[in-house]
Amino acid sequence: MSDHTLLEDALVRLDDAAAHLNIDADVIEKLKYARETTKVRLMIRMDDGSRKSFLAWRCRYDDTRGPTKGGIRFHPEANIDEVETLAFWMTFKCAVMNLPYGGGKGAVEVDPRQLSKAELERLSRAYIQAFARIIGPDRDIPAPDVYTNSMIMGWMADEYAQIVGQAEPAVITGKPIALGGSLGRGDATARGGYYLVRHLAKDLGLDQTLRVAVQGFGNAGQHIARLLAADGHKIVAVSDTEGAVYSAAGLHVDLLTEAKAQGRSVVSTAGQGGHEALAGDALIGVECDLLVPSALENMIHGKNADTVTAKLVLELANGPVTPTADQILAAKGTVVLPDILANAGGVTVSYFEWVQNRQGFYWSEQEIHDRLQAIMEREGRAIWNVAGEKGVTMRTAAYVHALGRLAEAIEAHGTQSFFTS
Numbered sequence: 001m002s003d004h005t006l007l008e009d010a011l012v013r014l015d016d017a018a019a020h021l022n023i024d025a026d027v028i029e030k031l032k033y034a035r036e037t038t039k040v041r042l043m044i045r046m047d048d049g050s051r052k053s054f055l056a057w058r059c060r061y062d063d064t065r066g067p068t069k070g071g072i073r074f075h076p077e078a079n080i081d082e083v084e085t086l087a088f089w090m091t092f093k094c095a096v097m098n099l100p101y102g103g104g105k106g107a108v109e110v111d112p113r114q115l116s117k118a119e120l121e122r123l124s125r126a127y128i129q130a131f132a133r134i135i136g137p138d139r140d141i142p143a144p145d146v147y148t149n150s151m152i153m154g155w156m157a158d159e160y161a162q163i164v165g166q167a168e169p170a171v172i173t174g175k176p177i178a179l180g181g182s183l184g185r186g187d188a189t190a191r192g193g194y195y196l197v198r199h200l201a202k203d204l205g206l207d208q209t210l211r212v213a214v215q216g217f218g219n220a221g222q223h224i225a226r227l228l229a230a231d232g233h234k235i236v237a238v239s240d241t242e243g244a245v246y247s248a249a250g251l252h253v254d255l256l257t258e259a260k261a262q263g264r265s266v267v268s269t270a271g272q273g274g275h276e277a278l279a280g281d282a283l284i285g286v287e288c289d290l291l292v293p294s295a296l297e298n299m300i301h302g303k304n305a306d307t308v309t310a311k312l313v314l315e316l317a318n319g320p321v322t323p324t325a326d327q328i329l330a331a332k333g334t335v336v337l338p339d340i341l342a343n344a345g346g347v348t349v350s351y352f353e354w355v356q357n358r359q360g361f362y363w364s365e366q367e368i369h370d371r372l373q374a375i376m377e378r379e380g381r382a383i384w385n386v387a388g389e390k391g392v393t394m395r396t397a398a399y400v401h402a403l404g405r406l407a408e409a410i411e412a413h414g415t416q417s418f419f420t421s
Helices: 006-018 025-031 080-096 117-131 150-164 188-204 219-230 253-261 280-285 323-332 345-359 365-390 394-411 416-420
Strands: 036-045 051-062 068-075 102-109 140-144 211-215 234-240 243-246 276-278 290-293 312-314 335-337
Touching (some): 006 025, 006 080, 006 323, 006 394, 036 080, 051 068, 051 080, 051 117, 068 150, 080 102, 102 117, 102 140, 140 345, 188 312, 219 234, 219 253, 234 253, 276 280, 335 394, 365 394
Parallel strands (some): 068 140, 312 335
Antiparallel strands (some): 036 051, 051 102, 243 276
16 A cells, blocks of 8 residues: 555546647646645434544545535544545546536545444534535535435435525536436446446457456446346446455346345355355455445455456556556556546436526436536547557546646636746
């Protein structure tokens, strides 16, 4: 693993991209630091009558291209470094997809599985009470992330409406459909990655039946498995926090999703349908064509990257491959479709939700899918071309693609050369 902070590792990508562009030093100076990060303590009443406080953050990393956009995660290991890094990635992700947004992120240091439903609602509303002056449909727009969901977003949107005295559905995306959410949001992150793989398959030499391993069987992991299996690909291994299961002949995706719906681990399906139990950390090295890390950061690192057999890695998680692992994978000839492109379907459909909320006119699910597919294919092809022209990895190409757009917006305000000429 790296001795650097998560943000320091992330900024390596910025430097790599800058080496391929003729941009003003002002651009790098602006993007090296978060614009603002707010830290608060949320105090809520627990069901037993006691009061308990939880650390919470909201970061607006850069808003040059528009209001900041990014999820809120509830996680016991959340910290300010992670929040600022995720907001940095969101800045580039929105630029990659050419969305009129900057990057933001939020978190609460909590294990939501230890809270009752009523405590979870109080915590969600307390977050908005604390950050109501930070967020807003034209300033900073939250969304769901790890261990948050549409119901939590609905509570948060309702709390914001009570504070400002009127309904403002565009303040938060990922809401329930009945409260202004968008059709197609539930599987958007996975669907975007699915469209990307399908579009680039021939270029990658992967236009045959793929053997797929999915690390992390949460929302994104389940949906990518379902979509790929429906196309006839074999899901040979999946994992969650309790372990993994494997079948060379292909796992039964319905068995796996049913287990998760019942609150059980994928490991509980071992012994059924040819499923075999596998150590969770062994999934990275499973024999497969496509590896899909869909959990948390730094899952593929210097100590396990050389075990990867996949020809293609699709990053549905944020930051699952460290810079050291990137170098190892590149040397092996493994192509990595980077997070700021591969999992950008989520923020893209969140953008669609925001647009629909603001205009009061809602699109069909097929319209959502078609618009998402068009954007994923357009930006994926552009980045593929940059990688080929410059002889760089897809990750560096994605950062070059995004940095060009960010630099244009930052330089439009004037740079040192403008003011000294």
